[in-house]
Amino acid sequence: MAFFKRVKQPLIPKIKLSGVSKSFGSKNVLSGVDLEIFPGESVVIIGGSGTGKSVTLKCILGLLTPDAGRVEIDGVDLAAASTVQAETLRAQIGMLFQSGALFDSLNVWENVAFSLLQNQKMSRRQAREIALQKLAQVGLSAEAAEVYPADLSGGMKKRVGLARAIATNPNVIFFDEPTTGLDPIMSDVINDLIVSTVKTLGATALTITHDMSSARKIADRIAMLYQGKIIWTGTVKELDKTDNPYVRQFVAGSAEGPIQMDLKA
Amino acid sequence: MRFQFINMMGRVLLHFFQATGALGIFGAKTLYHCFVPPFYGKAFLRQLIEIGFYSLPVVALTTLFAGMVIALQTYTGFAQISAEGAVSLVVLIAVTRELAPVMAGLMVAGRIGAAMAAELGTMRVTEQIDALVTLSTNPFKYLIAPRVLAGVLMMPVLVFIGDILGVCGGYLIGVYKLEFNATTYLMNTWEYLKPMDIVSGLTKAAVFGFIITLMGCYNGFYSKGGAQGVGRATTNAVVSASILILIFNYILTELFFNV
Numbered sequence: 188m189a190f191f192k193r194v195k196q197p198l199i200p201k202i203k204l205s206g207v208s209k210s211f212g213s214k215n216v217l218s219g220v221d222l223e224i225f226p227g228e229s230v231v232i233i234g235g236s237g238t239g240k241s242v243t244l245k246c247i248l249g250l251l252t253p254d255a256g257r258v259e260i261d262g263v264d265l266a267a268a269s270t271v272q273a274e275t276l277r278a279q280i281g282m283l284f285q286s287g288a289l290f291d292s293l294n295v296w297e298n299v300a301f302s303l304l305q306n307q308k309m310s311r312r313q314a315r316e317i318a319l320q321k322l323a324q325v326g327l328s329a330e331a332a333e334v335y336p337a338d339l340s341g342g343m344k345k346r347v348g349l350a351r352a353i354a355t356n357p358n359v360i361f362f363d364e365p366t367t368g369l370d371p372i373m374s375d376v377i378n379d380l381i382v383s384t385v386k387t388l389g390a391t392a393l394t395i396t397h398d399m400s401s402a403r404k405i406a407d408r409i410a411m412l413y414q415g416k417i418i419w420t421g422t423v424k425e426l427d428k429t430d431n432p433y434v435r436q437f438v439a440g441s442a443e444g445p446i447q448m449d450l451k452a
Numbered sequence: 453m454r455f456q457f458i459n460m461m462g463r464v465l466l467h468f469f470q471a472t473g474a475l476g477i478f479g480a481k482t483l484y485h486c487f488v489p490p491f492y493g494k495a496f497l498r499q500l501i502e503i504g505f506y507s508l509p510v511v512a513l514t515t516l517f518a519g520m521v522i523a524l525q526t527y528t529g530f531a532q533i534s535a536e537g538a539v540s541l542v543v544l545i546a547v548t549r550e551l552a553p554v555m556a557g558l559m560v561a562g563r564i565g566a567a568m569a570a571e572l573g574t575m576r577v578t579e580q581i582d583a584l585v586t587l588s589t590n591p592f593k594y595l596i597a598p599r600v601l602a603g604v605l606m607m608p609v610l611v612f613i614g615d616i617l618g619v620c621g622g623y624l625i626g627v628y629k630l631e632f633n634a635t636t637y638l639m640n641t642w643e644y645l646k647p648m649d650i651v652s653g654l655t656k657a658a659v660f661g662f663i664i665t666l667m668g669c670y671n672g673f674y675s676k677g678g679a680q681g682v683g684r685a686t687t688n689a690v691v692s693a694s695i696l697i698l699i700f701n702y703i704l705t706e707l708f709f710n711v
């Protein structure tokens with residue numbers, strides 16, 4: 188073995204999508220998505236409503252199986268991995284669902300501490316402590332911790348979902364519209380939280396958002412999804428200088444341009 | 453015309469096989485996860501209480517009245533051939549072999565099967581099941597195995613209690629309405645009591661418990677399409693469980709008593 192000197196390896200992407208396609212019945216949602224996300228990087232996906240951003244995340248997580256193409260996490264194809272391997276991969280992933288997806292049979296802190304209680308077999312006391320700390324980070328008090336999800340406002344649900352996603356200090360985090368439904372100040376608190384989470388944990392983050400100010404703040408790189416493909420990627424600086432008409436229209440938020448909303452009944 | 457008919461029949465058959473296959477795989481997966489750790493004790497305990505304890509009143513009432521009505525009808529029938537003495541025996545056999553398991557099965561299918569389908573269905577459409585997976589918890593282990601295990605264990609307990617209450621119902625009618633001698637009635641019941649009657653009833657109960665929870669979980673787990681889909685899942689769970697209970701009741705009776 189000594190004959191082989193270790194050559195400096197090229198950086199392996201943490202997450203790699205190649206040619207991922209997904210249709211529902213006759214409806215083609217993704218048609219060949221290619222995307223690489225490197226360790227410690229924060230990537231934001233932007234794109235119109237209904238273009239398949241959430242579907243992309245679910246394909247990466249293995250909640251949906253792509254019709255074609257590969258999804259690799261740490262170089263491992265999740266679809267081909269054994270159950271045990273898939274579970275260990277997933278254990279290092281945190282996910283905030285667009286709808287929150289809180290367990291309504293458990294109260295707020297039990298939701299946040301779910302993984303700590305069920306998988307890490309932590310004592311309830313210790314788990315509650317961590318949950319309260321994570322809740323505080325998203326601006327929720329200890330009072331809210333005992334409430335059941337059904338009695339929360341939309342924005343509060345989102346923040347609980349966020350606290351649950353980061354509770355285990357995962358090293359890959361997916362955020363599906365973390366600031367939708369929050370007031371501007373809370374949005375900025377959440378942006379800061381995402382940035383600091385990525386920095387302090389050294390985590391890799393993939394965020395979906397429509398909120399351009401949020402995207403500018405948290406993104407190292409931005410990718411735009413349009414008609415089932417990633418049509419543009421670049422840094423925030425490049426975003427302002429690009430002459431890609433689709434991106435420019437999206438960023439400007441203008442109804443005039445190449446992207447036509449299908450408004451016919 | 454004829455081809456259309458064959459075509460349609462083929463499609464129905466294919467659909468049937470596909471559904472049975474999917475259910476079979478679901479059942480096999482469930483069984484596997486019932487016996488392979490990790491186990492979720494608290495979830496299991498909650499289901500034990502939900503299925504066993506809270507179903508008690510419904511099961512008790514239905515079996516009590518079933519025992520009563522059997523005593524009454526047997527008397528009116530058997531008095532014509534002067535065989536009133538058979539009332540206690542008929543009550544005993546009818547209740548332990550058939551009535552208690554089937555009544556309890558149908559009642560629990562309505563209560564528990566529906567509740568499971570609705571709960572899991574709602575969890576499915578609100579992405580809670582997806583969330584479980586991302587929290588590296590296997591939904592089969594956390595949601596389904598505890599329910600099915602609790603159903604298989606608690607149904608025999610419920611039916612055993614139902615057996616006792618059904619026989620009590622027969623006794624009440626026999627002694628207070630038909631004016632049999634209390635001691636003789638009890639002696640008769642005791643004398644005719646055969647372990648096989650009880651055992652067959654309890655075995656049926658365990659099978660019905662499996663059917664009820666499996667249909668509830670299966671329909672809920674794969675429900676889609678929002679509130680309407682959850683409603684459909686709930687109906688399907690109860691209807692399919694009830695039909696299967698009656699079919700398997702017949703099959704098990706054939707197997708046990710081999711008439």
Ligand SMILES: Nc1ncnc2c1ncn2[C@@H]1O[C@H](COP(=O)(O)OP(=O)(O)OP(=O)(O)O)[C@@H](O)[C@H]1O
Nearest residue numbers: 211216234235236237238239240241242243285397
């Ligand atoms: N389970 C499913 N079954 C059928 N169609 C689906 C399913 N999930 C998503 N779709 C369809 O896929 C398309 C993309 O959905 P997706 O949720 O990914 O949109 P999105 O980009 O996240 O939009 P938004 O910004 O509004 O959240 C939609 O047209 C949707 O109808």
Ligand SMILES: [Mg+2]
Nearest residue numbers: 240241285363
């Ligand atoms: Mg979405």
